[in-house]
Amino acid sequence: xxxxxxxxxxxxxxxxxxxxxxxxxxxxxxxxxxxxxxxxxxxxxxxxxxxxxxxxxxxxxxxxxxxxxxxxxxxxxxxxxxxxxxxxxxxxxxxxxxxxxxxxxxxxxxxxxxxxxxxxxxxxxxxxxxxxxxxx
Amino acid sequence: xxxxxxxxxxxxxxxxxxxxxxxxxxxxxxxxxxxxxxxxxxxxxxxxxxxxxxxxxxxxxxxxxxxxxxxxxxxxxxxxxxxxxxxxxxxxxxxxxxxxxxxxxxxxxxxxxxxxxxxxxxxxxxxxxxxxxxxxxxxxxxxxxxxxxxxxxxxxxxxxxxxxxxxxxxxxxxxxxxxxxxxxxxxxxxxxxxxxxxxxxxxxxxxxxxxxxxxxxxxxxxxxxxxxxxxxxxxxxxxxxxxxxxxxxxxxxxxxxxxxxxxxxxxxxxxxxxxxxxxxxxxxxxxxxxxxxxxxxxxxxxxxxxxxxxxxxxxxxxxxxxxxxxxxxxxxxxxxx
Numbered sequence: 001x002x003x004x005x006x007x008x009x010x011x012x013x014x015x016x017x018x019x020x021x022x023x024x025x026x027x028x029x030x031x032x033x034x035x036x037x038x039x040x041x042x043x044x045x046x047x048x049x050x051x052x053x054x055x056x057x058x059x060x061x062x063x064x065x066x067x068x069x070x071x072x073x074x075x076x077x078x079x080x081x082x083x084x085x086x087x088x089x090x091x092x093x094x095x096x097x098x099x100x101x102x103x104x105x106x107x108x109x110x111x112x113x114x115x116x117x118x119x120x121x122x123x124x125x126x127x128x129x130x131x132x133x134x135x136x
Numbered sequence: 137x138x139x140x141x142x143x144x145x146x147x148x149x150x151x152x153x154x155x156x157x158x159x160x161x162x163x164x165x166x167x168x169x170x171x172x173x174x175x176x177x178x179x180x181x182x183x184x185x186x187x188x189x190x191x192x193x194x195x196x197x198x199x200x201x202x203x204x205x206x207x208x209x210x211x212x213x214x215x216x217x218x219x220x221x222x223x224x225x226x227x228x229x230x231x232x233x234x235x236x237x238x239x240x241x242x243x244x245x246x247x248x249x250x251x252x253x254x255x256x257x258x259x260x261x262x263x264x265x266x267x268x269x270x271x272x273x274x275x276x277x278x279x280x281x282x283x284x285x286x287x288x289x290x291x292x293x294x295x296x297x298x299x300x301x302x303x304x305x306x307x308x309x310x311x312x313x314x315x316x317x318x319x320x321x322x323x324x325x326x327x328x329x330x331x332x333x334x335x336x337x338x339x340x341x342x343x344x345x346x347x348x349x350x351x352x353x354x355x356x357x358x359x360x361x362x363x364x365x366x367x368x369x370x371x372x373x374x375x376x377x378x379x380x381x382x383x384x385x386x387x388x389x390x391x392x393x394x395x396x397x398x399x400x401x402x403x404x405x406x407x408x409x410x411x412x413x414x415x416x417x418x419x420x421x422x423x424x425x426x427x428x429x430x431x432x433x434x435x436x437x438x439x440x441x442x443x444x445x446x447x448x449x450x451x452x453x454x455x456x457x458x459x460x461x462x463x464x465x466x467x468x469x470x471x472x473x
Contacts, residue, residue: 006349032304033355037295037348052294055348057304058146058274059220059464084185089222123359 004127009035012130013042016119019134022069023096025113027105030121035128036103039119040073043101047071055103061093071099076107085111137210139450140234141443142191144227145219145247146274149190150439151198153209154447160257162202163440166190184222191230209240211455213446216244217463218274224462232460241455243446248275248468250441251403252287254430257444262399262428269388272404272436273299273314276384277468278343278391281401284448285473290391291343298380299406301347305354305376309365319373320409326374331357333379335386343391350379381412385419398425408435 041053056062064071120131143150152163214231235242270277276293306315
């Protein structure tokens with residue numbers, strides 16, 4: 001799907017949000033600036049969060065509480081060794097009551113649950129290309 | 137009163153001793169140890185595990201260097217948030233246990249309050265009320281400071297923090313990661329007008345920032361013409377830096393005008409940026425205002441600012457019960473005096 005601008009990224013995310021449920025894991029692939037965090041913002045908006053969405057580059061994970069579930073937004077770029085996830089107590093984040101949105105999942109290969117949904121964003125001229133794969 | 141300060145919110149382990157009589161007694165931090173203390177090992181990537189290993193020996197060294205005994209400590213201050221929960225817990229547990237063992241009070245400190253008060257460790261200090269720009273890898277905030285604990289957030293970044301934009305753009309330019317300081321160094325040799333980059337959110341009346349689009353603008357420039365990373369790398373760095381800093385200064389000037397304040401405290405990692413300091417000093421002078429900064433080593437995370445904030449809070453009898461918790465997310469405006 002071609003996304004000409006930020007607004008269309010947010011809109012696409014809002015549509016996809018309806019297909020994501022508690023207990024699921026979403027991987028977000030894409031280069032720096034491809035729009036992963038903007039996409040997450042679109043998902044969170046669809047679920048009813050309207051505040052600022054910051055990339056958890058430094059904190060690695062940001063929680064967002066909703067009445068039905070908790071969303072954990074991960075950015076694993078800074079992981080040097082996937083084993084470090086163990087020190088974060090990462091397994092506690094994956095539960096039937098949570099939705100985990102994971103940027104840079106490739107940094108933690110073998111240490112994360114399988115994705116229920118994979119989002120791939122890439123540059124396409126001034127706009128972006130979105131690929132969306134649902135595996136469950 | 138002698139206060140031990142503990143900072144473990146991200147990936148720097150900072151410890152310090154602040155005395156009501158002598159001021160800052162001494163301080164140490166792990167990533168850029170001031171002295172020749174050799175700890176070795178890798179720079180911590182995920183902090184909690186490393187904090188556990190580093191904190192205790194660091195505190196021991198601090199007392200040895202300061203020629204103090206732990207029996208002289210009257211209170212312990214620790215960063216309780218915001219930050220990485222696991223990392224915060226290490227400092228909180230250490231500080232609480234230390235205080236319990238010595239039967240002295242412990243006080244939980246907001247990390248950003250520490251940054252906000254860091255210029256008070258210097259000879260040149262602002263008077264209340266003042267405006268503060270807190271600008272680091274994790275935060276970009278404009279705060280109205282009426283008194284200790286009376287903080288009103290006027291504006292903040294809606295996406296990437298300014299320091300984060302520096303680090304991410306440095307990554308795009310192949311300067312390593314985190315490469316913010318390397319980008320700033322490279323910018324010294326460049327022309328800040330060489331590339332036209334957006335000044336995000338300047339058209340909006342509010343005091344909020346958005347730096348994510350600037351990073352994307354740089355990505356587009358590189359994509360269109362990868363040559364510029366060879367032919368005009370310094371110009372690109374300078375143009376990017378100017379775009380961030382122009383925006384920061386414009387919003388601060390606007391907030392100073394709106395509040396009628398004349399003093400601006402600038403703190404956090406990005407406040408070490410020399411271009412920011414030069415530009416701010418000259419532009420604030422033009423509007424009859426003045427900027428206050430911490431010394432360079434206290435721009436980044438450190439124990440000294442936590443010890444000082446702790447001293448102020450312990451002085452008025454604030455301390456925490458034995459139980460403790462940390463807060464990964466914690467608004468500065470939730471604090472009280």
